[in-house]
Amino acid sequence: MTTKTRRQYTDEFKAEAVRLVRDSARPVTHVARDLGIADHLLYRWRAEQQQAEGQGQTRQSARAEQAELARLRRENATLKQERDFFKRGGGVLREGVAMRYRVIQEHDRRYPIRVMCRALAVAAAGYYAWRSRPESARSSQTRTLLSAIRVIHRESRETYGSPRIWNALVKQGHRVGEHRVARLMRHGGIRAKTVTKWRATTQSQHRFPVAANTLDRAFTVAAPNRVWAGDLTYVWTMEGWLYLAVLLDLYSRRVVGWAMGPRLTGELAEQALTMALVNRIPRAGLVHHSDRGSQYAATSYQQRLTEYGLIPSMSRKGNCWDNACVESFFGTLKRELVHQRPYVTRDEAKQDIFEYIEVFYNRQRQHSTLGYHAPVEFEARAAVA
The missing domain is CATH 3.30.420.10 (Ribonuclease H-like superfamily/Ribonuclease H)
Structure with a gap:
């Protein structure tokens, strides 16, 4: 019989967890769930930190400050989404008119139709005529897939490429090939983040003893804490x-x-x-x-x-x-x-x-x-x- 050991936390972990609650303006229960800890611990850490810092704010002013911060974050997110739409528009311009119409339809509750038609170089009358025609089964499936792909991509913080998004779609029950997912992502201008820089951090010029390479690249391990x-x-x-x-x-x-x-x-x-x-x-x-x-x-x-x-x-x-x-x-x-x-x-x-x-x-x-x-x-x- 194994005895479950109570998990312990460093002061740095506690401080960052409390700051995450404060800066994100999310409920303590949500942040605690994301961090895999009990609610009462996060409440206690927050109370201890407030006492240590000698906060004199009233509960009402704290709520007002959090509400204002949340409002500003929402506004900032909205502005980013608007910029993202017009950035994606350039990629969609290279695709067929039907793809542009689909992009407009996906955003018709967020942006004015005529503004999007102008941005994607299509006639508003043509878009309305397209929308009034019966949708084919293939087109409907494509629209559903593209919508699901965007959700998964957004939830991954725009870090997933086509293999991971395809895997997530299959887990959700979609029957689709990996190549089609890659094609839809390419057409929709959906890409994983990329990038680069390098700076040396290894200071190997020292006189301390150096251990042998016991691991020897055996990166596949059979159990935790090995x-x-x-x-x-x-x-x-x-x-x-x-x-x-x-x-x-x-x-x-x-x-x-x-x-x-x-x-x-x-x-x-x-x-x-x-x-x-x-x-x-x-x-x-x-x-x-x-x-x-x-x-x-x-x-x-x-x-x-x-x-x-x-x-x-x-x-x-x-x-x-x-x-x-x-x-x-x-x-x-x-x-x-x-x-x-x-x-x-x-x-x-x-x-x-x-x-x-x-x-x-x-x-x-x-x-x-x-x-x-x-x-x-x-x-x-x-x-x-």
């Missing part, structure tokens, strides 16, 4: 660099530990390790893989690994493929989130990354290596099996 892989990366803000340290459980690719700060230090890596140890409480023998940077080779970090019976493993010098899983995660994070918006402050970037990791990546984002399941879902399904 192999963790860690690394550090960076995010540019107008205040300067924000550095991020993470630890992934290679079994589910779940981010089990993370930490963010303005300096690339060994302490940052240790904070991520602490979060992982507190959350997962692994048994001795777990393999801890990283690059051979000074943050991981440092005496204090290695002592923590020894204390918990973790076995150190390090990539070969200058070989990023030895830690490909974490490199892939960082690439995904930057492609889908970081490179899509400029950050004014480190706090702004920190909040965005916290929500991406804890709400979207760990609990919602389909992972092709996991049979298109999210990491938390993958672990839950394995536990029941």
Whole structure:
């Protein structure tokens, strides 16, 4: 019989969770569900933070402030949607008239018909005549599919390409081929986010001992808490660099530990390790893989690994493929989130990354290596099996 261990949370996790409630203006119960924690914990953390900060706001003024923030967010989202429609219009112009008519029909409750007809270079009379004709079965199915594709794409934060969207459609019961989904996405101007930049974070010029490459690229792991892989990366803000340290459980690719700060230090890596140890409480023998940077080779970090019976493993010098899983995660994070918006402050970037990791990546984002399941879902399904 196994004893269920109570999950523990670092102060940084609590602070970011409370800030997510405040900044998103969503109910505590919704945010708690997204983070996979109990409502009462989030209520308690919020009360503790309010008391510590000595907030003097009345409940009425706080509600008014949240309502105003929510209104501004809605207005901003509306403006973005309007810009998106006219951006997509350029791609639709290259397609047939029927495709342009369908796009207009999809947005007829949001934009004036004549404005959209002008933008897509079709006559309003022609659109009304098209709409009055009986719709063919094929056209109806295409319209339904395109609508479902847009919903899935939007819910994925515009990060899914045709393979993941096709997989989601099949799970919903649609009978459609992957090539057709790709074609509809291309015609509809629906694309996954892309992007790039690079900056070295590995400080391998040091005198600390370096561990052997015990993992040796054995990235397929049979159970949780057998192999963790860690690394550090960076995010540019107008205040300067924000550095991020993470630890992934290679079994589910779940981010089990993370930490963010303005300096690339060994302490940052240790904070991520602490979060992982507190959350997962692994048994001795777990393999801890990283690059051979000074943050991981440092005496204090290695002592923590020894204390918990973790076995150190390090990539070969200058070989990023030895830690490909974490490199892939960082690439995904930057492609889908970081490179899509400029950050004014480190706090702004920190909040965005916290929500991406804890709400979207760990609990919602389909992972092709996991049979298109999210990491938390993958672990839950394995536990029941």
